[in-house]
Amino acid sequence: MTPRRPPKPLSARTERRVDERSLARLAQDRVRLAKLSPGGAPDRPITVESSSLVELRASALPCPRCTGEPRVDEHTAHSVDGELLRAARTSCKQCGFARVVWFRIEQRLVN
Numbered sequence: 001m002t003p004r005r006p007p008k009p010l011s012a013r014t015e016r017r018v019d020e021r022s023l024a025r026l027a028q029d030r031v032r033l034a035k036l037s038p039g040g041a042p043d044r045p046i047t048v049e050s051s052s053l054v055e056l057r058a059s060a061l062p063c064p065r066c067t068g069e070p071r072v073d074e075h076t077a078h079s080v081d082g083e084l085l086r087a088a089r090t091s092c093k094q095c096g097f098a099r100v101v102w103f104r105i106e107q108r109l110v111n
């Protein structure tokens with residue numbers, strides 16, 4: 001009687017490939033989510049009280065692709081539908097992923 005062979009385990013390489021694939025899918029989901037999150041588009045800006053906070057806040061948002069730390073490359077003002085918005089263009093220090101984070105400046109009025 002020949003013993004039945006147990007099913008062949010996945011080779012380490014196959015497992016790694018599966019991991020990489022699911023990681024890539026996860027990264028895609030995070031990138032998609034980042035676009036839907038506050039700051040991800042001009043119609044959903046992050047509200048800050050002063051323009052000096054734009055770069056601070058933008059660099060505090062982890063890279064959606066690798067969760068690395070982004071660097072602010074450019075900070076520009078845009079008029080969108082009559083509203084003045086700020087856009088921080090960032091790129092990830094780790095993977096280079098580039099994105100734009102949108103802000104609205106809402107100054108607190110002091111009487």
Ligand SMILES: [Zn+2]
Pocket residue numbers: 063064065066067068069092093094095096097
């Ligand atoms: Zn990254």
